[in-house]
Amino acid sequence: MSVPECAEVLGVPLSRVREYLRERYLIGVRRGENNALYLPAGQIVDGEAGPEILATVRGTIMVLADAGLSDDVIVEWLMTVNDELGESPLDALRSGKRAPVRRLAQTVF
Numbered sequence: 105m106s107v108p109e110c111a112e113v114l115g116v117p118l119s120r121v122r123e124y125l126r127e128r129y130l131i132g133v134r135r136g137e138n139n140a141l142y143l144p145a146g147q148i149v150d151g152e153a154g155p156e157i158l159a160t161v162r163g164t165i166m167v168l169a170d171a172g173l174s175d176d177v178i179v180e181w182l183m184t185v186n187d188e189l190g191e192s193p194l195d196a197l198r199s200g201k202r203a204p205v206r207r208l209a210q211t212v213f
Contacts, residue, residue, distance in 0.1 A: 105145045107132070113148055113155050128165045129157050133179045144183055146194045160202045164193065167209040181212065 105113070110130070111121045124130040125141075132143035149158045161182075168178045182194040186208065189196045193205045 105143055105148075107141050107143070110143050110148070114157070115154065124157065128169065129162045131161075131165050131175055131178055131182075133176050144179060144194060146183075146198060149198060158194075158197060160197045160205075161194070163202075164197060164205055164209050167206060168212060171209075171212055173212065181209075 107118060107121050107125075111118045114121070121130070125132060125143075130143055130147050132141045134140065135142045147158050147161050148155050150156075164182070165178060168181060169175075173181070183192050185192050186196075188208060189201070189204060191199075193208065196205050
């Protein structure tokens with residue numbers, strides 16, 4: 105999803121989404137002819153009060169970024185089905201499997 109789409113879904117200003125990106129609550133990559141920033145939609149989940157950022161994604165992003173991975177590589181890692189997990193790390197996080205995803209992320213170094 106684009107940054108404006110994310111802002112609309114979360115019900116926040118564009119500047120807040122950019123802040124979330126800077127602070128690693130969300131991650132995105134530049135794509136397309138206009139080099140626009142796109143975010144994996146799976147980072148947004150249905151919360152009790154409406155759409156919200158998946159709470160466990162930030163820590164995983166931080167582990168991978170601290171290992172020196174670029175945002176492009178992090179997004180690819182989050183979205184690619186992993187044999188050990190049986191699903192993508194992002195899907196595993198969405199289903200509450202934080203610990204196995206973090207263990208796997210720590211082996212990426």
